[in-house]
Amino acid sequence: MITSILDRLNRRHRITAILAMGGLVALALLPALAGGLVIDKLTTLFIYILLAVMWNLLAGYAGLVSVGQQAFFGLGGYFALRLVEAGMPPYLALVAGAMGSAVVAVPISTYALRLKGGEFAIAMWVIAEALRIVVMFDPLVQGETGTSLLALNALDPDLRRNLTYWLGLGSLALMLAATIWLLRGRFGAAIQAIRDDEEAASSIGINVMRIKQLTFVLAAFGCALAGTIWLASAITFLPRTNFGVQWTVFMLFMVLVGGLRTFEGPILGAIVFFLMQELFGDLGVWYLAGLGVIAIGFALLLPDGLWGIWRKRTGIDLVPVGKTFRNPPSEGLAPDSRPAS
């Protein structure tokens, strides 16, 4: 018989939590110490991590593979632009824009979540493309040329950089906390039940659509936040870039390289991706081809991702969202000739 040994908040997890808190404080104070370049780079890293965690929430935990998350990434930026145009202070507009994206995600989810597997993935891509084109009709965006969040230029560059950094840090911390909190509870169990067998899950009373919708909207919000932070750091809004499918491709890469279905994996994958961009990005075309080769390599040789392998080998989890089942040592092919009676 298999005995389940549930891992709750054991010592290791508490250490991780304390370290994370400390890290958060340290990062928050960093702008006082570090130069502008470091702050900029870290902001980009935060964006990557946020995107990776959101995509993993959708694909890894809920089983919803979306090739269209760039829809919300771009929409967040677009709504922010519009709100600033209407007079809202820029950083407030960024957050409000992300929330607007999340609101749009609700009717989209009612449609898209009824689709299965491949149709869902492609439909999300098509929706993203359709949204891109619609946004391009807005004269503010000026079609392919795009526009800029000029209101940000009015700020002192250092202040702008720091505000963007804190917004990025805050968003990441918020979404990470929200995701961990959700996954630890009934929601986490329900969502994985849905991923594994939707029919069975609904037959035990799980409201499948509601849970999927909540996950979808949450992930949309996270991607939208990432999009607005990107806009704040890049200032320019180019429809093809902000709504580009390469964002989903990056998310896919980060999550699968880091380890799908683990919590720490996407974070690790984002760090790896970020490092690669930093170190090899200048190689241009050959870098991108190299990324492709690495993707193929991981798919062939390390399908569980880096953290996945680590977890398999050591069983160690830093973040308590999983439940580990272990077998008592006596399990095996012990002869059992006593008949059932």
Add this chain to the structure above:
Amino acid sequence: MLDVKNLVAGHGLLTAVRDVDFSIGTGEVLGIIGANGAGKTTLFRTLAGVHPAHSGSILLDGRDVTALSASRRVAQGIAMVPEGRRLFVDMSVRENLLVAGENGRKGGWTLTSVLDALPSLKPLLGVATGGLSGGQRQAVAIGRALMSNPKVLLLDEVSLGLSPVAIEGLYEQLAGLRQRGDTAMIVVEQDLDRAMEFSDRVLCMLEGRIVLEGQPRALGRQAITEAYFGLKSAEVAHA
């Protein structure tokens, strides 16, 4: 002709087939009985090659086929009529039969001879199998397996879901096959009477093991029932 030695197979951590050991000769009919969950289907799937064996060996005419894939085992002479029939629903009866014939062993079973053995299929050749009745589908499934010219034919719960009349007709056709004497058959059957009547020997499985083996007449109904339900301590009895 088929020798199974110490076969072990399972699903994840659950062992469904424990140390199964038996043999069957050409033309013999072996019946396997046992309650649900006893491991009969897993045994079959392991014999057919769609399920990996954890350990043990399967020898066909002395040749070890344990490592071969299912399609290669068909080429060697093991064919299975799977539980639930698993026909190609969008393809016609004729196409279902042809597919197996084109990819199996060459031998006496051709489209013509299979149709002679299973004449109920003759008027149905052009019909898509998705639209057939249970009994008709079972006939197609058996015919399809025959088209592979097997040395050993594995029949997994062929009477499942069929009406008594259909089962009667089915076993008449199987009896005809048996008479030809060139194909060994292993039959998993829930109906004890049917199994005892049709088989030369029966094996009773319980919790993955063989708990009784012998000729039905010699074993007697009571011994078989007890072994089926595990009412006595399990011993492999030969009679």
Add this chain to the structure above:
Amino acid sequence: MLDALLQGILLGGYYAILAAGLSLMFGVVRFINLAHGDLAILGAYLVLLVVEVLGLSPWLALAVAVPAMALLGWVLQATLFARTAKGGFLLPLLTTFGLGAVLQNGLYGLFGSDTKSLGNHIGNLSWASWQLPFGISVGQLPVITFCVAVAVLGVLQLVLSFSRLGRAIRATSSDPEAAELSGIDAQSVHRAAAAIAFALAGLAGAFLAMRAQINPYAGPAQLIFAFEAVVIGGIGSLWGTLIGGIVLGVAQSLGATVSAQGFQLAGHLVFLIVLGARLYRARGHRQGRWYNLFRLPVLPSRRAGATTSQAISEGRS
């Protein structure tokens, strides 16, 4: 307007060739190939290479390039795709993304970013047209493309329906395990399907290069159109892919008469509407209230009893 309609129908022919390969991969090998568009571009560049280096006409070059693509498909399926197909839904996405990135950037490295076209090499075909009654003219190249599409799909249908390989392919896509039990080696069926799919992609790419300019990064745009055509026509149906291609082509052509962006947008909208209509029909008319679209999701209740009764009373929305 009629012009646009005709153009759209003929454009459907190109989409059909492109989408057929995708549909085959998905239906038989159960593999979503994100690099399919890039493979079409690869095929186009191959033809260009043969034309420019060996001086052959594009039609002869096709006779070289298409089999080469088939061979590539066979090899990639045997080495790469087969291994990653076991990884469920996502690993093939990662693999084919990687493949696409390698193709795009490799082609860029080899050919640079200049757009190229086969249009110069086919005489006046790229702009010549036939005059029909009522003052309509149809381009000769689109008509030829359409005819090739119908012919190719026809041959494919014949192969699927009447040949030994065709039966094996249909059996494998219907029930892979039962196919194995019937003696079919699923792996070799997959290789054959991949070879055909790659060959079709290459052929489509060549036709694309004949009527338009291509560059190494043109793949993904074609990919999304191919997906749309497959889904509109219904996954798994060969002639459905032709119909899907035609519907897409017509939508795009009509949209283009409205605005430049209308071309793509119309296609996307038709795709979403067709999917939506299919959903609506499948689900019947329950819960048709429009304001349900805007109901916000609610966290599951903590009380176990409440969750169950909530679920029962709300139904599975």
